[in-house]
Amino acid sequence: xxYDRLIAYLEESDHLQSAVRLLQWDQETGMPSxxxxxxAEVLSTLxxxxxxxxxxPHLRELLEFAESEAKTPDRxxxxxxxxxxxxxxxxxxxxxxxxLAKATSTAQQVWSKARQERDFQRFRPHLEEVVAxxxxxxxxxxxxxxxxxxxxxxxYEPLMRTADWSILFGxxxxxxxxxxxxxxxxxxxxxxxxxxxxxxxxxxPRERQLHLCRGLAESLGYDFSRGRLDLSPHPFSxxxxxxxxxxxTRIDESDLVSSVFATLHETGHALYxxxxxxxxxxxPLGGFCSMSVHESQSRLWENLVGRSDAFxxxxxxxxxxxxxxxxxxxxxxxxxRSRLVRPSLIRTESDEVTxxxxxxxxxxxxxxxxxxNLAVSELPSAWNEAYRKMLDTVPSHDGEGxxxxxxxxxxxxxxxxxYTLGNLLSAQFFRxxxxxxxxxxxxxxxxxxxxxxxxxxxxxxxPELAFQATGRKPSASDFxxxxxxxxxx
Amino acid sequence: xxYDRLIAYLEESDHLQSAVRLLQWDQETGMPSxxxxxxAEVLSTLxxxxxxxxxxPHLRELLEFAESEAKTPDRxxxxxxxxxxxxxxxxxxxxxxxxLAKATSTAQQVWSKARQERDFQRFRPHLEEVVAxxxxxxxxxxxxxxxxxxxxxxxYEPLMRTADWSILFGxxxxxxxxxxxxxxxxxxxxxxxxxxxxxxxxxxPRERQLHLCRGLAESLGYDFSRGRLDLSPHPFSxxxxxxxxxxxTRIDESDLVSSVFATLHETGHALYxxxxxxxxxxxPLGGFCSMSVHESQSRLWENLVGRSDAFxxxxxxxxxxxxxxxxxxxxxxxxxRSRLVRPSLIRTESDEVTxxxxxxxxxxxxxxxxxxNLAVSELPSAWNEAYRKMLDTVPSHDGEGxxxxxxxxxxxxxxxxxYTLGNLLSAQFFRxxxxxxxxxxxxxxxxxxxxxxxxxxxxxxxPELAFQATGRKPSASDFxxxxxxxxxx
Numbered sequence: 002x003x004y005d006r007l008i009a010y011l012e013e014s015d016h017l018q019s020a021v022r023l024l025q026w027d028q029e030t031g032m033p034s035x036x037x038x039x040x041a042e043v044l045s046t047l048x049x050x051x052x053x054x055x056x057x058p059h060l061r062e063l064l065e066f067a068e069s070e071a072k073t074p075d076r077x078x079x080x081x082x083x084x085x086x087x088x089x090x091x092x093x094x095x096x097x098x099x100x101l102a103k104a105t106s107t108a109q110q111v112w113s114k115a116r117q118e119r120d121f122q123r124f125r126p127h128l129e130e131v132v133a134x135x136x137x138x139x140x141x142x143x144x145x146x147x148x149x150x151x152x153x154x155x156x157y158e159p160l161m162r163t164a165d166w167s168i169l170f171g172x173x174x175x176x177x178x179x180x181x182x183x184x185x186x187x188x189x190x191x192x193x194x195x196x197x198x199x200x201x202x203x204x205x206p207r208e209r210q211l212h213l214c215r216g217l218a219e220s221l222g223y224d225f226s227r228g229r230l231d232l233s234p235h236p237f238s239x240x241x242x243x244x245x246x247x248x249x250t251r252i253d254e255s256d257l258v259s260s261v262f263a264t265l266h267e268t269g270h271a272l273y274x275x276x277x278x279x280x281x282x283x284x285p286l287g288g289f290c291s292m293s294v295h296e297s298q299s300r301l302w303e304n305l306v307g308r309s310d311a312f313x314x315x316x317x318x319x320x321x322x323x324x325x326x327x328x329x330x331x332x333x334x335x336x337x338r339s340r341l342v343r344p345s346l347i348r349t350e351s352d353e354v355t356x357x358x359x360x361x362x363x364x365x366x367x368x369x370x371x372x373x374n375l376a377v378s379e380l381p382s383a384w385n386e387a388y389r390k391m392l393d394t395v396p397s398h399d400g401e402g403x404x405x406x407x408x409x410x411x412x413x414x415x416x417x418x419x420y421t422l423g424n425l426l427s428a429q430f431f432r433x434x435x436x437x438x439x440x441x442x443x444x445x446x447x448x449x450x451x452x453x454x455x456x457x458x459x460x461x462x463x464p465e466l467a468f469q470a471t472g473r474k475p476s477a478s479d480f481x482x483x484x485x486x487x488x489x490x
Numbered sequence: 491x492x493y494d495r496l497i498a499y500l501e502e503s504d505h506l507q508s509a510v511r512l513l514q515w516d517q518e519t520g521m522p523s524x525x526x527x528x529x530a531e532v533l534s535t536l537x538x539x540x541x542x543x544x545x546x547p548h549l550r551e552l553l554e555f556a557e558s559e560a561k562t563p564d565r566x567x568x569x570x571x572x573x574x575x576x577x578x579x580x581x582x583x584x585x586x587x588x589x590l591a592k593a594t595s596t597a598q599q600v601w602s603k604a605r606q607e608r609d610f611q612r613f614r615p616h617l618e619e620v621v622a623x624x625x626x627x628x629x630x631x632x633x634x635x636x637x638x639x640x641x642x643x644x645x646y647e648p649l650m651r652t653a654d655w656s657i658l659f660g661x662x663x664x665x666x667x668x669x670x671x672x673x674x675x676x677x678x679x680x681x682x683x684x685x686x687x688x689x690x691x692x693x694x695p696r697e698r699q700l701h702l703c704r705g706l707a708e709s710l711g712y713d714f715s716r717g718r719l720d721l722s723p724h725p726f727s728x729x730x731x732x733x734x735x736x737x738x739t740r741i742d743e744s745d746l747v748s749s750v751f752a753t754l755h756e757t758g759h760a761l762y763x764x765x766x767x768x769x770x771x772x773x774p775l776g777g778f779c780s781m782s783v784h785e786s787q788s789r790l791w792e793n794l795v796g797r798s799d800a801f802x803x804x805x806x807x808x809x810x811x812x813x814x815x816x817x818x819x820x821x822x823x824x825x826x827r828s829r830l831v832r833p834s835l836i837r838t839e840s841d842e843v844t845x846x847x848x849x850x851x852x853x854x855x856x857x858x859x860x861x862x863n864l865a866v867s868e869l870p871s872a873w874n875e876a877y878r879k880m881l882d883t884v885p886s887h888d889g890e891g892x893x894x895x896x897x898x899x900x901x902x903x904x905x906x907x908x909y910t911l912g913n914l915l916s917a918q919f920f921r922x923x924x925x926x927x928x929x930x931x932x933x934x935x936x937x938x939x940x941x942x943x944x945x946x947x948x949x950x951x952x953p954e955l956a957f958q959a960t961g962r963k964p965s966a967s968d969f970x971x972x973x974x975x976x977x978x979x
Binding site: 012227 | 502520536716
């Protein structure tokens with residue numbers, strides 16, 4: 002009974018969050034520009050109300066009553082998750098939360114202009130303030146004996162510490178730079194052939210691309226009666242509430258790769274959301290496991306499935322019918338195009354081989370910033386040096402260098418590593434599914450993921466979930482094997 | 491200072507309402523069907539939070555502090571409006587609010603099915619319950635010496651009682667039935683000619699109609715940087731928050747009139763919203779004056795402007811370029827089509843002459859229901875008899891008769907009359923603008939309305955606003971004069 006009252010309270014809190022998510026989705030997809038200022042005010046009020054509910058004495062009371070009752074394993078886990086959120090909220094005093102909210106709000110605005118103007122100096126004092134505050138927060142959240150950066154990492158992966166991450170990244174650092182160089186060399190002739198293929202530069206009319214993207218999402222198993230596809234400058238997926246998990250993509254009329262792989266990526270996220278246990282929706286246990294696992298789902302469909310020959314073989318004739326400009330392009334050219342590996346400056350546009358080098362750079366730098374081993378003033382040169390070493394390329398200005406990501410300005414230290422863990426897990430899940438004979442067709446693969454990952458909600462943490470689904474703890478080995486097989490096999 | 495604190499509280503309450511409005515807009519325009527159940531839960535939670543805020547002791551305290559301070563006329567009016575809302579909320583006990591919410595929620599669902607199945611008996615017990623509860627509520631809200639129906643009317647027009655409405659409707663009852671018959675007779679030949687004009691039945695492609703509707707809204711002065719146009723089954727306008735006032739229309743590929751006049755109507759509503767005083771937005775004083783005045787704005791642009799020859803004269807050649815199927819249709823045919831008057835059964839599809847007869851029927855019947863002079867069981871036959879007498883036509887089943895409107899199932903007794911007052915005021919405002927030389931072009935007309943109506947927010951009640959803008963209290967005379975001039979002149 003008191004458990005049910007707690008759940009009702011949590012569901013109501015999630016209803017408020019549903020409104021926030023719709024307000025944000027709308028802001029990115031179609032809100033008239035004149036509504037910006039008022040929209041920010043509305044979002045700020047709702048964030049305040051949500052925060053009040055998440056930290057209220059009433060919630061603590063409900064939780065304590067529920068904890069004192071007899072319990073099933075599901076309920077024990079549910080209460081553990083609620084307790085963790087509440088304890089986290091109690092560890093960080095309201096004054097720090099407020100200072101952080103204010104500092105990151107300003108820093109994001111300044112960052113946006115600084116990036117445009119390629120002017121790191123303008124951003125520097127704001128980043129310094131954010132780093133100082135996050136260091137303070139990290140120290141409060143740190144597990145016993147852990148560093149401030151451990152504290153920040155624990156927000157995203159509570160079972161993993163800096164040392165665990167360092168092992169993963171260490172393996173990648175040993176393998177990836179050489180692997181990328183070797184592949185880049187091997188692809189020399191393909192690159193030249195593709196460069197001569199005018200048809201790969203379109204034009205691909207907007208409506209046709211949208212039609213193609215809808216079909217692709219549907220063929221992966223995305224349920225349009227519980228979702229929709231729209232356009233936005235930065236593709237994203239957003240679940241408003243159960244029965245409504247949306248995706249967006251972007252259209253570049255001269256580059257079909259852009260919309261297609263953004264769609265596959267966001268569809269992967271949304272398939273996870275559509276597969277979460279509906280009867281637990283709106284509660285922590287009914288939510289996704291972690292950002293890492295979320296990213297593993299998007300990357301699995303985008304890279305493991307979407308950049309494979311098998312995926313395109315049967316559907317290429319239909320794509321060419323819809324986009325006659327491609328009539329002379331062979332399916333081999335298209336898949337080769339989707340698998341080009343090259344040194345790049347921008348993380349979000351990089352290939353699946355070099356992507357994690359971009360993340361590695363950020364992991365090392367943010368750790369050094371939070372630990373106090375790197376001053377913000379030294380960050381741009383440290384960034385450029387790391388890119389030279391890891392990616393054989395150096396930004397010509399900070400706009401395509403240290404200023405390219407929004408994360409740090411938003412106070413998201415400890416978040417980048419989850420991208421890499423997601424990439425590693427995508428290969429690990431796919432390998433396990435293949436070993437269990439579940440990769441022969443898309444519905445079989447989705448069924449496997451539904452069962453092993455989606456339907457479990459937040460019953461387990463990432464390493465446990467990976468272990469139960471694949472028989473192994475998260476590691477880089479399946480990912481590296483996948484790259485070698487695909488690119489050097 | 492305490493005034494500012496009150497305003498901040500009210501603005502925050504409005505932020506919650508912004509979320510509700512976006513959730514509703516989204517539900518009508520594009521939400522995936524699978525989200526329905528969860529969306530209803532989200533809306534219900536937010537309605538509860540809003541209600542808590544609107545009736546909280548904290549609000550009362552803030553208001554009392556503010557009332558005790560020195561004041562300007564604006565502030566006095568602001569506090570008067572807040573006080574009125576709060577007193578209204580205090581007059582109706584929470585238990586009645588809850589019973590009403592529950593009864594109307596069920597009644598609306600049953601009504602929707604009963605209408606489809608043309609089965610009034612199924613709806614009857616639910617309507618009986620709603621009428622009984624509204625009678626109870628009306629008695630609590632009634633001004634001293636007034637009836638329960640007076641109480642319900644006061645929710646929409648606090649300065650007008652049943653007797654005032656009866657005078658307006660009495661005049662319409664004396665004039666309109668005969669006027670409608672006379673016009674219908676006169677239009678016999680036009681009707682025949684138009685019936686032979688195949689081109690008026692399209693097809694009018696969806697995208698072309700949307701393009702035309704966008705252009706029309708823009709030409710009226712609608713600011714698309716602070717709004718957007720979408721499609722929905724039932725056209726509506728909705729302001730999310732300042733800087734974001736949206737409209738929708740519907741498309742029938744065989745009938746251009748449908749989308750065009752729905753667009754002009756909703757644009758009229760949105761122009762009012764876009765013209766409200768921005769610095770007061772989110773407070774009662776910054777809101778619209780009344781539903782009646784809102785309807786006067788939509789009807790003014792739809793009927794007074796949109797069904798005139800002058801409006802179409804200059805733009806017809808462009809319409810024909812966009813819709814080549816109309817190439818043989820003269821502008822006179824189109825405007826004649828937009829002004830056809832005929833007996834009809836469905837209020838929302840009726841012409842500007844007979845429209846108020848539909849409302850008159852509802853006014854008389856709902857008054858009798860609430861006063862206890864008509865039993866719900868007798869309603870269908872009373873409805874059919876009234877239609878025979880007023881509109882020379884009788885529904886062949888209750889689906890196109892007494893079950894056509896959602897209002898009563900939703901507990902909206904006292905709302906229908908505001909449609910008619912809006913119609914009367916549309917002509918009264920237009921007449922005054924013409925007398926002051928402001929109807930020569932659309933921008934001049936909008937400027938006049940901005941100044942005399944929109945910018946005033948809720949400073950005045952409807953009769954006072956009409957008097958200050960036109961020099962006369964609301965009456966039927968300008969409206970009847972307009973009909974005679976347009977249709978018999």
